[in-house]
Amino acid sequence: MAFADRFTKTCWKKFHADRWNNQLFYVLRALHKSAASKALEIPAPGEEAVSDRMITPADVGEKTRIKTLKEMPGPSTLSNLIEFFWRDGFSRIHEIQMDHRKKFGKIFKSRFGPQLVVSVADRDLVAEVLRAEGVAPQRANMDSWKEYRDMRGRSTGLISAEGDDWLKMRSVLRQLIMRPRDVAVFSDDVNKVVDDLINRVYSLRAQQSDGATVLNVNDLFFKYAMEGVAAILYECRLGCLEENIPQKTKEYISALNLMFSSFKMTMYAGAIPKWLRPVIPKPWEEFCLSWDGLFKFSIIHVDKRFTEIKAQLQRGEEVKGGALTHMLINKEMSLEEIYANVTEMLLAGVDTTSFTLSWASYLLAKHPHIQQQIYSEVAQTLGPGTVPTADDITNMPLIRGLVKETLRLFPVLPGNGRITQDDLVVGGYFIPKGTQLALCHYSTSLEEENFADATDFRPDRWVRKDVTDRVDNFGSIPFGYGIRSCIGRRIAELEMHLALTRLIQKFHIRMSPLTTDVQAKTHGLLCPAEPINLQFIEREK
Numbered sequence: 001m002a003f004a005d006r007f008t009k010t011c012w013k014k015f016h017a018d019r020w021n022n023q024l025f026y027v028l029r030a031l032h033k034s035a036a037s038k039a040l041e042i043p044a045p046g047e048e049a050v051s052d053r054m055i056t057p058a059d060v061g062e063k064t065r066i067k068t069l070k071e072m073p074g075p076s077t078l079s080n081l082i083e084f085f086w087r088d089g090f091s092r093i094h095e096i097q098m099d100h101r102k103k104f105g106k107i108f109k110s111r112f113g114p115q116l117v118v119s120v121a122d123r124d125l126v127a128e129v130l131r132a133e134g135v136a137p138q139r140a141n142m143d144s145w146k147e148y149r150d151m152r153g154r155s156t157g158l159i160s161a162e163g164d165d166w167l168k169m170r171s172v173l174r175q176l177i178m179r180p181r182d183v184a185v186f187s188d189d190v191n192k193v194v195d196d197l198i199n200r201v202y203s204l205r206a207q208q209s210d211g212a213t214v215l216n217v218n219d220l221f222f223k224y225a226m227e228g229v230a231a232i233l234y235e236c237r238l239g240c241l242e243e244n245i246p247q248k249t250k251e252y253i254s255a256l257n258l259m260f261s262s263f264k265m266t267m268y269a270g271a272i273p274k275w276l277r278p279v280i281p282k283p284w285e286e287f288c289l290s291w292d293g294l295f296k297f298s299i300i301h302v303d304k305r306f307t308e309i310k311a312q313l314q315r316g317e318e319v320k321g322g323a324l325t326h327m328l329i330n331k332e333m334s335l336e337e338i339y340a341n342v343t344e345m346l347l348a349g350v351d352t353t354s355f356t357l358s359w360a361s362y363l364l365a366k367h368p369h370i371q372q373q374i375y376s377e378v379a380q381t382l383g384p385g386t387v388p389t390a391d392d393i394t395n396m397p398l399i400r401g402l403v404k405e406t407l408r409l410f411p412v413l414p415g416n417g418r419i420t421q422d423d424l425v426v427g428g429y430f431i432p433k434g435t436q437l438a439l440c441h442y443s444t445s446l447e448e449e450n451f452a453d454a455t456d457f458r459p460d461r462w463v464r465k466d467v468t469d470r471v472d473n474f475g476s477i478p479f480g481y482g483i484r485s486c487i488g489r490r491i492a493e494l495e496m497h498l499a500l501t502r503l504i505q506k507f508h509i510r511m512s513p514l515t516t517d518v519q520a521k522t523h524g525l526l527c528p529a530e531p532i533n534l535q536f537i538e539r540e541k
């Protein structure tokens with residue numbers, strides 16, 4: 001390979017994006033590196049002549065000619081910069097996705113200076129990409145996450161790890177929490193958290209003059225989701241739903257909020273070059289501070305459980321427990337790897353679940369007749385006052401449809417990423433190994449050819465008419481697909497199904513006069529742009 005070619009590739013490795021589904025990174029890198037790359041005349045990966053590569057256009061007829069990235073349509077760098085910096089595109093990434101899909105088609109490229117991202121906005125092409133994945137797919141470059149971990153001597157977890165490290169941890173965790181029956185055993189633990197959620201609804205309603213409204217339901221669901229994930233992962237209760245939250249839990253919530261609220265800032269942490277940190281220190285400092293807080297909390301809880309297990313073993317007692325106990329006893333992962341994994345899982349599992357619960361409640365309130373249909377299903381399946389278990393959920397297709405439909409209309413991750421590990425041909429274009437792909441889940445979810453009356457809220461579209469009926473659809477894959485898909489999917493579903501069933505059983509969920517139409521905005525995740533206030537009116541017993 002020519003020296004220039006090798007040099008180009010080495011440079012490109014450095015340019016790769018840092019965080020999944022976030023284009024901010026690309027823009028920032030573009031800003032401080034574009035001048036250098038211009039001077040060096042470095043082409044984007046795949047924009048070199050195709051004839052330099054293994055597949056050549058001449059190999060196939062002109063009609064089915066494989067096109068180069070150069071020929072791929074897409075917005076210009078300038079229009080992207082204007083869109084993101086002048087028009088706050090960061091909070092409208094989902095809308096921009098739709099807009100670009102309309103303008104440029106199923107596959108298009110976006111260039112932020114030297115960084116090239118190929119967006120795939122078509123159900124079948126997304127399926128093609130994900131089905132072609134190798135054994136250890138890569139989502140995005142995680143340099144800043146890894147840098148923090150190296151600096152503090154910490155391990156990577158499932159989100160930040162790659163290659164063999166990732167494979168090893170994934171195979172351990174897969175056996176513990178991936179299958180519905182593995183998490184079904186946590187029904188009782190989660191139901192205790194749901195009891196607290198219901199009690200909290202009663203006490204929050206009582207604080208309002210109408211005796212019915214819960215202000216900003218996401219705050220409530222955030223605490224529920226955190227308590228629920230922790231009950232499963234740490235095997236203990238944190239007290240998030242209590243009137244007086246314990247100090248350590250409060251500190252953790254602050255760390256999580258800092259991570260979330262300073263999202264844009266922490267994105268700069270990976271984008272601003274190290275030599276600029278003394279001049280602009282805040283992003284990196286906040287990034288490290290958030291991680292310090294998150295790790296500190298996990299370490300306390302993992303160590304606590306470890307000490308209990310050791311004491312039980314010393315007393316010759318049988319040790320029983322859940323996922324954490326299993327990890328600590330089996331020692332398939334080091335203690336550092338366990339710290340990192342529970343930290344990353346808690347981070348991944350709280351906002352995702354709470355936003356989905358907020359949207360689901362909002363959609364129920366907006367569609368009282370659909371809420372009534374779901375209530376009828378719940379009442380007929382469970383009978384009055386029965387507390388549902390995971391097994392009952394299998395007999396309530398509309399509850400499952402409610403969650404699927406909510407995630408179709410409001411996919412918490414509106415887009416996902418992959419770095420191609422082999423040369424690929426997608427949608428007739430040659431995509432070289434090492435290209436950052438953006439899979440546009442938001443736009444495929446709202447595509448009319450994938451879902452009839454796509455903007456309508458119809459949980460029953462997910463209900464199978466008979467055993468041969470297939471309602472799965474690559475247009476909506478909110479948990480991803482394949483070997484690198486969401487490991488916490490079954491935990492999230494259990495928490496959401498049990499909570500929504502009990503809320504629907506107990507209350508009519510109504511819009512509060514304080515809330516009208518709530519739009520979505522992207523803030524890393526797709527979240528409500530303003531607080532959702534809802535009334536919870538007790539059903540007649």
Ligand code: HEM
Nearest residue numbers: 158345348349352353478479480481484485486487488492
């Ligand atoms: C509504 C709730 C949730 C949604 C929509 C969601 C969605 C996703 C998506 C789209 C991915 C990327 C998948 C891919 O790249 O193909 C992911 C990854 C991940 N999620 Fe979730 N998630 C949710 C809840 C949870 C929960 C509760 C946990 C933990 C208990 C969790 C832990 C993780 C982890 C660790 C990964 C990285 C997996 C890996 O790289 O191997 N998630 N999630």
